[in-house]
Amino acid sequence: xxxxxxxxxxxxLGISSYDVFLRNLPSVSNGKAEVxxxxxxIAAKLxxxxxxxxxxxxxDKNGSIVTGLGxxxxxxxxxxxxxxxxxxxxxxxxxxxSLGSQDIGTGTKTAIAQVVAETFGLPVxxxxxxxxxxKFPASGPSGGSTTIGGVCESNxxxxxxxxxxxxxxxxxxxxxxxxxLVAKDGRIGVAGGGDKSLSWKEACSLLGxxxxxxxxxxxxxxxxxxxxxxxxxxxxxxAGVQMxxxxxxxxxxxxxxxxxxxxxxxxxxxxxxxxxxxxxxSVIMGIAxxxxxxxxxxxxxxxxxxxxxxxxxxxxLGDVGEIVVEFYEPESEYSRxxxxxxxxxxxxxxxxxxxxxxxxxxVRVPILPMTPKRVVEALAKGAKA
Amino acid sequence: xxxxxxxxxxxxxxxxxxxxxxxxxxxxxxxxxxxxxLMQKMLVTPSRLVNIKEVPSLKxxxxxxxxxxxxxxxxxxxxxxxxxxxxxxxxxxxIRNIAAPQLQQQGTLGGELCRRPNCWYFRNGYGLLGAxxxxxxxxxxxxxxxxxxxxxxxxxxxxxAPALIALGAQVRFIxxxxxxxxxxxxxxxxxxxxxxxxxxxxxxxxxxxHVHLPLAGLANAAYEVRHGEGPDxxxxxxxxxxxxxxGIVRHAHVVLGQVAPxxxxxxxxxxxxxxxxxxxxxxxxxxxxxxxxxTPLSDNGYKVQLAKVAVERALLLAAGLPxxxx
Numbered sequence: 001x002x003x004x005x006x007x008x009x010x011x012x013l014g015i016s017s018y019d020v021f022l023r024n025l026p027s028v029s030n031g032k033a034e035v036x037x038x039x040x041x042i043a044a045k046l047x048x049x050x051x052x053x054x055x056x057x058x059x060d061k062n063g064s065i066v067t068g069l070g071x072x073x074x075x076x077x078x079x080x081x082x083x084x085x086x087x088x089x090x091x092x093x094x095x096x097x098s099l100g101s102q103d104i105g106t107g108t109k110t111a112i113a114q115v116v117a118e119t120f121g122l123p124v125x126x127x128x129x130x131x132x133x134x135k136f137p138a139s140g141p142s143g144g145s146t147t148i149g150g151v152c153e154s155n156x157x158x159x160x161x162x163x164x165x166x167x168x169x170x171x172x173x174x175x176x177x178x179x180x181l182v183a184k185d186g187r188i189g190v191a192g193g194g195d196k197s198l199s200w201k202e203a204c205s206l207l208g209x210x211x212x213x214x215x216x217x218x219x220x221x222x223x224x225x226x227x228x229x230x231x232x233x234x235x236x237x238x239a240g241v242q243m244x245x246x247x248x249x250x251x252x253x254x255x256x257x258x259x260x261x262x263x264x265x266x267x268x269x270x271x272x273x274x275x276x277x278x279x280x281x282s283v284i285m286g287i288a289x290x291x292x293x294x295x296x297x298x299x300x301x302x303x304x305x306x307x308x309x310x311x312x313x314x315x316x317l318g319d320v321g322e323i324v325v326e327f328y329e330p331e332s333e334y335s336r337x338x339x340x341x342x343x344x345x346x347x348x349x350x351x352x353x354x355x356x357x358x359x360x361x362x363v364r365v366p367i368l369p370m371t372p373k374r375v376v377e378a379l380a381k382g383a384k385a
Numbered sequence: 386x387x388x389x390x391x392x393x394x395x396x397x398x399x400x401x402x403x404x405x406x407x408x409x410x411x412x413x414x415x416x417x418x419x420x421x422x423l424m425q426k427m428l429v430t431p432s433r434l435v436n437i438k439e440v441p442s443l444k445x446x447x448x449x450x451x452x453x454x455x456x457x458x459x460x461x462x463x464x465x466x467x468x469x470x471x472x473x474x475x476x477x478x479x480i481r482n483i484a485a486p487q488l489q490q491q492g493t494l495g496g497e498l499c500r501r502p503n504c505w506y507f508r509n510g511y512g513l514l515g516a517x518x519x520x521x522x523x524x525x526x527x528x529x530x531x532x533x534x535x536x537x538x539x540x541x542x543x544x545x546a547p548a549l550i551a552l553g554a555q556v557r558f559i560x561x562x563x564x565x566x567x568x569x570x571x572x573x574x575x576x577x578x579x580x581x582x583x584x585x586x587x588x589x590x591x592x593x594x595h596v597h598l599p600l601a602g603l604a605n606a607a608y609e610v611r612h613g614e615g616p617d618x619x620x621x622x623x624x625x626x627x628x629x630x631x632g633i634v635r636h637a638h639v640v641l642g643q644v645a646p647x648x649x650x651x652x653x654x655x656x657x658x659x660x661x662x663x664x665x666x667x668x669x670x671x672x673x674x675x676x677x678x679x680t681p682l683s684d685n686g687y688k689v690q691l692a693k694v695a696v697e698r699a700l701l702l703a704a705g706l707p708x709x710x711x
Contacts, residue, residue, distance in 0.1 A: 062709070063707070063708070063709020063710055064709050064710045065709070065710065065711070247711075249710045249711045251690075251694045251710050252610045252620075252690075252691055252694055252710060252711065253687070253691075254610070254611070254612065254710075254711050256711060291613075292612070292613060296505075296524055298506075298519070298523050298524055299523065300519055300522060300523050301509075301511070301519065301523075303509055305505040305506070305509060305524055306505060308422070308508065310422070310503070310617075311503070311505060311508075313612060313613065313615075313617060314613075314615065315613055315614075315615075316484070316613060316614045316615040317614070318613075318614030319613040319614050319615070371612060372610065372612055372620060372687070372691070373526055373620075373685075373687045376687040376690050376691070377686075377687055380690075
């Protein structure tokens with residue numbers, strides 16, 4: 001609502017909504033005005049805001065097609081949830097971690113493997129991740145974009161503690177101080193080289209008969225430093241700027257996405273491909289609820305009329321247009337640690353696309369999704385006003 | 386789903402002999418893309434399904450001096466890929482718009498012409514005509530803007546019927562005692578008067594076997610107003626077939642879809658364009674003429690505008706002119 005109100009103010013003043021957002025950042029950005037400003041500049045460049053922007057309803061008309069630009073900003077928490085895990089290192093060098101988390105398609109399992117593998121200096125294929133069962137140590141539910149922070153915390157903590165123990169054994173064997181050891185490329189040796197080193201497997205054989213089991217724990221909001229208070233591994237609160245370019249057929253009310261740019265900060269990017277995939281998915285969901293998805297309830301019968309897939313409208317590949325995803329990750333963001341990502345980018349599309357449609361038409365389509373019906377009705381109402 | 390008997394005969398006459406004269410007792414199965422969902426919802430509860438996809442004569446496309454004859458079980462995909470039908474861009478455009486490969490490859494011509502209405506009150510079990518009051522007072526954004534004065538307020542769902550009617554298609558159907566009927570496709574559709582009645586004149590024991598298209602050299606096109614790129618029903622559609630000589634329209638057939646309980650032949654639009662060249666202005670006038678007598682319901686007034694635009698764009702496309710929209 002607020003985001004479309006900014007745009008309406010811009011329309012009324014006949015100025016670019018970019019400027020209205022920019023001038024109002026200090027009062028709406030939770031102290032992150034500089035982050036938003038930098039992200040706005042990146043997004044504007046990627047979508048060509050300066051070249052393409054025109055006053056609301058005053059763009060060129062090509063046949064019955066008009067185009068428009070819109071933007072919106074968002075914020076979200078994304079702090080990690082309480083999570084525990086059990087890391088096991090077997091005497092044969094096998095590594096596994098078990099936790100009652102789940103991968104809902106976001107790549108959680110891959111991210112966990114990455115964190116553990118990197119800590120031990122092993123390839124990702126050297127770590128077995130066990131999730132998806134309540135029999136494992138409790139980790140949190142997937143909601144609120146809290147999973148990645150939680151599972152990274154518990155696994156990094158357990159892995160570091162386990163590595164300490166392995167270092168202790170290796171130090172004795174090699175006759176070097178444990179503090180000088182590093183785990184890298186499948187070997188444990190002295191930092192900065194030297195010929196004294198053991199392979200990961202040799203190091204683990206020092207465990208004897210029994211595997212090493214280490215529990216990792218992270219408690220959200222704890223005051224105990226041992227459980228994660230003041231942790232630098234994860235963080236919360238992100239910004240994010242999105243811009244949409246649309247084309248509208250004013251004769252039929254059909255809105256088509258031309259381009260969508262999402263600029264997002266998420267602290268430390270654990271896995272670039274998976275993180276980008278999350279944003280693409282969020283944007284597509286955003287386009288879906290902006291232009292297509294709607295639960296149509298019948299007031300007379302109380303039934304949902306479009307509960308069949310044949311009636312429930314969804315965008316297809318041809319409807320989503322070009323999507324550009326860009327991470328904002330200067331050192332100041334990178335060093336904040338891991339922050340959840342799934343939800344933040346799904347907040348802005350409604351406002352950004354609505355603003356783009358308003359910029360194209362010169363009238364606001366007041367309800368989402370902006371179906372051809374609602375666009376035609378808004379235009380008819382606008383013509384009368 | 387109710388248990389049913391299944392038959393897959395190899396000859397047209399055998400299909401007919403397996404059909405019952407009692408409404409709803411037997412159903413013809415072709416692609417099944419519409420029938421099976423209806424059976425799953427128990428809206429259609431046949432005791433026997435007669436699969437016609439094993440009948441060779443129903444799967445052929447043949448061309449002779451009188452035109453093209455297409456079997457009812459020919460798939461939409463086969464129609465799309467047959468070069469002999471390139472002179473009917475209106476048909477091909479509609480099939481392309483159906484978009485889903487599953488529907489194109491499984492769906493058949495006869496099945497497409499005989500689909501049951503998509504009215505969501507009907508599909509949710511409130512009856513076809515019985516839902517008239519619900520439609521009138523409820524969610525009617527996709528319902529009829531023409532011919533909706535009676536209890537039938539749904540829209541004819543066939544996407545190909547407007548194009549085929551505009552092109553002068555005839556249908557052939559057969560029944561018991563070797564009876565055979567041929568008539569213009571336009572006359573095939575009717576507005577049901579009682580709850581059990583279907584939307585075509587086909588009796589329960591009759592089989593639609595072929596569609597015949599004359600090779601009349603008509604300039605033709607179809608324009609569907611589509612919300613998105615998917616297989617969803619268009620909001621409104623229009624097909625036009627024109628005989629143009631010396632730059633002037635001599636004969637015209639303009640048929641709208643998704644606007645009335647039957648495909649809607651717009652004589653007014655045809656009359657508006659006959660005797661004139663097709664251009665932006667005459668096309669717009671024809672569009673306006675087409676909707677002059679529209680009777681929208683409480684929530685579908687926007688479809689009047691869409692129908693006007695669809696007529697305008699179908700005419701321009703038929704004449705090979707750009708229409709300036711999506």
